[in-house]
Amino acid sequence: MSETREKLLRYYRGTEGADVAEHLVDLAEQAEKSQKFRLSDFLDPFGQEIAETIAANYPSVVVDFDGGYQGAERCRALFEDRDFAGAPSFDIAVVKAAWNGTFVRLGHRDVLGALMSLGIDRGKVGDILATGDSARILCDKKMVPYFLENLKEIGAAGVTVTEDDLAAIAPKEERCKEIRATVASLRVDSIAAAGFGFSRSRAAADIKADKLKLNWQSVKNASQLIKEGDVLSMRGRGRLEVEEVRGLTKKGRTSVVLKRYL
Structure with missing residues (x-):
């Protein structure tokens, strides 16, 4: 096993992305070895992040994405050797x-x-x-x-x-609204409650029911901390991006700017 492969598989081992990472590493290495390209199945946004991370670790390989129309959420990843002169299709x-x-x-x-x-x-x-x-x-x-x-x-x-x-198919037009809030902490249940408009106890219950995802992975614990750039998604309620963490207020609460996609 190559050092790069081992490093990547070790990084994703024990996560929801472990199987996806192994498959995408295979595709990247096949594209590199053949000096051509390899095409993945449709990936959710977390899978696409994994594909980008993998491609960044293989200098001779680039990755591109297409879901069939502008703004698609689920996309196929195409790993391609940098010197390949063909015109591959996403099929x-x-x-x-x-x-x-x-x-x-x-x-x-x-x-x-x-x-x-x-x-x-x-x-x-x-x-x-x-x-x-x-x-x-x-x-x-x-x-x-x-x-x-x-x-x-x-x-x-x-x-x-x-x-x-x-x-x-028309390009996807996402509607969103900005939410400015202060929260007791950067716990995921606090952020979800502020962004989706319900109580922390409701957020904790939804986490227990596996309805809430953080960066497209299941949230395991309501006390898990979030940071700028993180994305929360909840079944039936859409997505919430943590756009900015602005610091503490005079009362010791944390000021945040959230972007909720409707």
Whole structure:
């Protein structure tokens, strides 16, 4: 095992990213050895951070990301040798599942559940863009025939599935609001309570229920400390970025500036 590989795997050992890191190290080393490129499955933002860290440790390799449209959350990582002169593709397609929105309401969770019930690997699916009567599903291009043939129902609703046009997906426009608050400490439960607008006891309960993530990893303890640049995400409530820690007030509380994405 190379020194670089051992160092990276040791760094992520025992974390939620251990398996992802091992796979991405394999891809980076394959790209380096072949002097060509290797493409990952779709990664969440934490996986993308791991990919960037790995690429930074292989001087002859660069990494790029694409999720099929501007602003995508789940993206594929492409590790490429710096001297490779080709034009690799991210091999991303989009299918559209449509249903009668007059009689049934379906959302992201319903669509994802239907895909998982078909045994589809989550890594082969990118963002799911659901509206009142349809959902666009970003996916590995090789998955399109399988979707067209096998995705017949979402929940109790019958769906019609067709291949759609990536260019028709509008760039993601994120709305956010700035929150200025003072907190007793930089504990994750205090920050979550201030940013999402509920009590610390509620935040602690949500942490126990594994609803809150810090930098896309599960929060294990309500007393875990945060720092500038950290991102909290909560199921059903969106994301919260710690934009600035401004220091102590005269009353000994900590002043923070948070950015909540709606």
